[in-house]
Amino acid sequence: MLTSLFNRFKAWRLHKSSEKRPWQEWDYLVLDIETSGLDPKHDHIVSVGWVLIQNGQIQLDTARHLLLDGAQVEDSIGIHLITDGDVADHGRREEGVIRYLRQLLRDKVLVMHHSPLELGFLKAWWQQLKQPPLSVSWLDTLAIERTKSTRNDQPIQEGGFRLAPCRARYGLPDYQGHDALTDALATAELLLAQVAYQGKGCRLHDLLEIGGGHVTFTSKQKFKR
Amino acid sequence: MAAIDVPEVQKFIANTPPFSNLSHAQITTLLTGMSLSYVRQGQKLVLIDESATVHLIRRGACEIRTPKGALVDQIADGECFGVLTVLAQNPDGLEVIAMEDSLVYRFDKQAFCKVLEQSESLALFFKHTRQHRSRKLSRSQSADLNTPVLQLSTPIEQIMTRQLVQATLDETVQVAAARMTEARVSSILIIEDKHLVGIVTDRDLRSRVLALGMSAEVTLANIMTGDPATLEPTALVMEAQTLMSEHNIHHLPIVSAEGVPVGMMTAADLLRHQELSPILLINQIHRQLTVESLARVCQQWPTLIVNLILTDMKPADIGKVLAAVSDNLTQRLIELAINELGEPPMAFQFLVFGSQARSDQSLGSDQDNGLMLSRAPTEVEGAYFSALARFVCDGLGDCGIRLCPGDIMASNPKWRMTRSQWQQVFSKWISSSTPEALLKASIFFDVRCVYGDEESVVTLLKSMQTEVANHSLFLATLTRSALASKPPLGFFRHFLLESSGEHKHQLDLKHQGLALINDIARLYGLACDRYRVGTIERLEQAIYEKRISSDTARNLMDAWHELNALRLEAQRRHWQSSGKASAYLDPSLLSPLERTHLKATFAIIKDAQEVALQHFAGGYA
Numbered sequence: 109m110l111t112s113l114f115n116r117f118k119a120w121r122l123h124k125s126s127e128k129r130p131w132q133e134w135d136y137l138v139l140d141i142e143t144s145g146l147d148p149k150h151d152h153i154v155s156v157g158w159v160l161i162q163n164g165q166i167q168l169d170t171a172r173h174l175l176l177d178g179a180q181v182e183d184s185i186g187i188h189l190i191t192d193g194d195v196a197d198h199g200r201r202e203e204g205v206i207r208y209l210r211q212l213l214r215d216k217v218l219v220m221h222h223s224p225l226e227l228g229f230l231k232a233w234w235q236q237l238k239q240p241p242l243s244v245s246w247l248d249t250l251a252i253e254r255t256k257s258t259r260n261d262q263p264i265q266e267g268g269f270r271l272a273p274c275r276a277r278y279g280l281p282d283y284q285g286h287d288a289l290t291d292a293l294a295t296a297e298l299l300l301a302q303v304a305y306q307g308k309g310c311r312l313h314d315l316l317e318i319g320g321g322h323v324t325f326t327s328k329q330k331f332k333r
Numbered sequence: 334m335a336a337i338d339v340p341e342v343q344k345f346i347a348n349t350p351p352f353s354n355l356s357h358a359q360i361t362t363l364l365t366g367m368s369l370s371y372v373r374q375g376q377k378l379v380l381i382d383e384s385a386t387v388h389l390i391r392r393g394a395c396e397i398r399t400p401k402g403a404l405v406d407q408i409a410d411g412e413c414f415g416v417l418t419v420l421a422q423n424p425d426g427l428e429v430i431a432m433e434d435s436l437v438y439r440f441d442k443q444a445f446c447k448v449l450e451q452s453e454s455l456a457l458f459f460k461h462t463r464q465h466r467s468r469k470l471s472r473s474q475s476a477d478l479n480t481p482v483l484q485l486s487t488p489i490e491q492i493m494t495r496q497l498v499q500a501t502l503d504e505t506v507q508v509a510a511a512r513m514t515e516a517r518v519s520s521i522l523i524i525e526d527k528h529l530v531g532i533v534t535d536r537d538l539r540s541r542v543l544a545l546g547m548s549a550e551v552t553l554a555n556i557m558t559g560d561p562a563t564l565e566p567t568a569l570v571m572e573a574q575t576l577m578s579e580h581n582i583h584h585l586p587i588v589s590a591e592g593v594p595v596g597m598m599t600a601a602d603l604l605r606h607q608e609l610s611p612i613l614l615i616n617q618i619h620r621q622l623t624v625e626s627l628a629r630v631c632q633q634w635p636t637l638i639v640n641l642i643l644t645d646m647k648p649a650d651i652g653k654v655l656a657a658v659s660d661n662l663t664q665r666l667i668e669l670a671i672n673e674l675g676e677p678p679m680a681f682q683f684l685v686f687g688s689q690a691r692s693d694q695s696l697g698s699d700q701d702n703g704l705m706l707s708r709a710p711t712e713v714e715g716a717y718f719s720a721l722a723r724f725v726c727d728g729l730g731d732c733g734i735r736l737c738p739g740d741i742m743a744s745n746p747k748w749r750m751t752r753s754q755w756q757q758v759f760s761k762w763i764s765s766s767t768p769e770a771l772l773k774a775s776i777f778f779d780v781r782c783v784y785g786d787e788e789s790v791v792t793l794l795k796s797m798q799t800e801v802a803n804h805s806l807f808l809a810t811l812t813r814s815a816l817a818s819k820p821p822l823g824f825f826r827h828f829l830l831e832s833s834g835e836h837k838h839q840l841d842l843k844h845q846g847l848a849l850i851n852d853i854a855r856l857y858g859l860a861c862d863r864y865r866v867g868t869i870e871r872l873e874q875a876i877y878e879k880r881i882s883s884d885t886a887r888n889l890m891d892a893w894h895e896l897n898a899l900r901l902e903a904q905r906r907h908w909q910s911s912g913k914a915s916a917y918l919d920p921s922l923l924s925p926l927e928r929t930h931l932k933a934t935f936a937i938i939k940d941a942q943e944v945a946l947q948h949f950a951g952g953y954a
Contacts, residue, residue, distance in 0.1 A: 166369035171339045279434045281392045283341050290341055297436060300371035
């Protein structure tokens with residue numbers, strides 16, 4: 109009992125100290141999900157898109173765009189332009205997708221733009237599908253942007269934290285598409301830009317400090333910062 | 334892992350030459366193993382190990398340099414670097430430096446080489462790029478010694494002034510002014526406890542002390558700019574340039590990491606460093622042997638203009654400097670044409686019209702020109718001048734002076750005439766006063782000779798003046814036509830702005846402001862006994878000949894300077910942000926004071942229009 113507690117403490121110490129390593133020594137999974145609405149209790153995930161950052165670079169080969177099986181998409185058509193036909197053609201079983209994602213996320217940092225939505229849905233997913241628990245560190249590019257604007261005392265106006273205006277501030281190109289994959293890529297580029305502006309020797313620790321946290325997905329609800 | 338469709342990436346590659354010619358399968362191969370990174374301005378990209386491969390700029394700009402720092406190429410969105418690295422193992426050790434924050438795709442070397450083998454057009458393209466860069470490289474290496482190039486990526490410490498002129502917070506402005514005068518500098522650093530706390534410039538002494546009638550005993554603490562923008566000595570010249578233009582300042586203290594001042598950088602230092610003095614550019618122009626190399630030298634031209642604007646040179650002087658450069662460029666092109674085509678069969682004059690004649694060119698001006706021959710040419714001689722004119726006009730175009738959209742160019746046979754033919758044309762315009770003639774007048778009646786014996790042009794102008802004097806109706810009609818455009822000054826304290834299109838709700842400083850003053854000055858200029866071509870010179874001549882009240886003329890000159898300064902500044906901003914020299918101004922960006930000032934300026938134009946109407950058209954609009 110005591111040994112196991114000690115081991116967990118050791119693991120925690122190791123984890124903490126490794127956060128002090130340069131940011132590019134970590135792998136990141138940048139995720140965007142499209143949902144049928146904003147409420148994880150009633151709405152469901154329509155599609156997920158992601159891309160990995162390794163060695164400080166976006167690895168385009170790792171980009172994935174998955175539409176989920178049986179997702180009903182009438183409500184969200186206007187926003188994402190995914191049709192029932194797409195779902196029929198490319199649909200995947202939720203269970204398979206979440207296991208894939210879970211495996212990928214194991215040794216990576218999860219990155220999102222506006223984390224409450226993604227985290228809420230992932231949490232609900234874990235509960236519904238009874239997956240083994242998973243602890244990850246996460247970063248939120250929107251939270252990073254917000255902290256930076258407060259620190260620099262340069263308030264950003266209403267709507268200025270959406271993905272496109274955030275990107276525009278770093279001179280990133282305007283993307284036409286708004287599917288989960290394009291948004292994931294857009295978020296990944298935004299993170300690279302934010303890191304570049306952190307200056308030399310940016311560590312994961314610094315990024316977590318200004319816009320991140322830790323989360324444990326379980327089938328029994330458990331949530332900590 | 335195989336590459337998959339990332340729509341934004343695929344779309345960009347498929348629309349970017351030379352990749353746009355590739356098949357879908359080839360693009361898929363190319364995308365395999367591709368990665369994407371973001372580099373900050375000033376960062377050096379190292380092309381070794383797995384990054385020793387071809388890169389494609391998605392958004393941004395980079396410079397390719399030799400290890401010694403000579404510029405090989407400047408590239409931007411949709412262009413590649415690392416080509417020499419892949420094709421020739423980068424024997425020259427070229428470096429790539431980001432000039433702007435850039436988003437860069439990196440191809441996997443194997444995948445790239447595979448596609449290169451498959452696609453002949455791609456291989457050809459990159460072979461060409463490589464030769465092109467090798468050529469530029471050999472040029473820039475010989476240029477290391479004699480031709481200075483833009484060195485935007487030099488650290489500031491290499492060019493900053495190390496002599497520091499300092500004062501303390503409790504010293505008086507008079508003491509500071511005396512110290513500045515003695516050291517012959519235009520700014521003084523305010524130091525407390527070895528640290529920089531503020532700066533006072535010539536401009537501050539003028540606007541914060543003299544203009545407010547303050548005493549010479551005021552302490553510097555009361556008038557300094559506290560906590561000024563600074564950079565560290567390791568920062569790059571381009572960062573200094575960006576910072577200075579963003580904050581609209583001309584003095585930048587250089588401060589160590591500990592906050593201790595170590596140097597000073599002024600806009601003039603920047604200009605000197607870049608060796609972009611107009612004189613130097615003109616010297617370079619005269620040393621070039623081909624149109625191609627002239628065009629390369631002239632690539633510095635926009636930067637020169639931007640720098641002149643940044644150093645607060647008076648607009649009228651900027652216009653003169655630019656006229657000198659374009660005159661010399663035109664002369665050099667004519668010399669090159671003669672080298673190629675042989676000696677001309679007769680004497681001729683190269684005439685320039687419009688803004689080049691008036692010496693008020695700026696960024697993005699186009700060319701208006703024509704030829705005057707000493708006699709009617711034979712068919713062979715005609716062909717000679719046609720070739721010469723084509724050579725010069727195309728050459729000007731290559732050097733960044735756009736071809737005239739209205740085809741008022743020497744390359745158009747219509748504008749290659751003998752003196753008597755030119756005389757007839759002018760006299761026809763003057764006597765007919767048709768709308769077409771009046772339109773032509775605004776371009777052709779501003780004329781200057783930049784090549785050949787000036788005497789014939791003077792004769793032409795004299796006959797034109799006489800013609801104008803004999804046809805009082807012409808000036809009256811020209812006045813009414815010129816006055817048809819009103820300055821954008823509504824009755825309800827609102828600006829009358831462009832109401833549609835790209836420049837909606839913006840003020841066109843050129844056509845709604847400056848052109849109106851040029852038109853008025855032309856009227857007086859044509860009425861004067863002595864022909865002058867510049868707007869300011871025409872107004873001065875009119876005062877001298879007592880054809881306009883000195884008050885009206887002086888107000889008009891002030892208005893012209895004011896609008897020109899605004900236009901140059903607007904163009905510089907547009908140029909630096911978009912590469913287009915638009916003279917449009919968004920009035921909402923002006924402070925209330927500036928807006929009032931601008932309105933007063935337009936009111937002056939309106940008054941002067943009324944006066945001109947009385948003078949030339951008996952008050953009948």
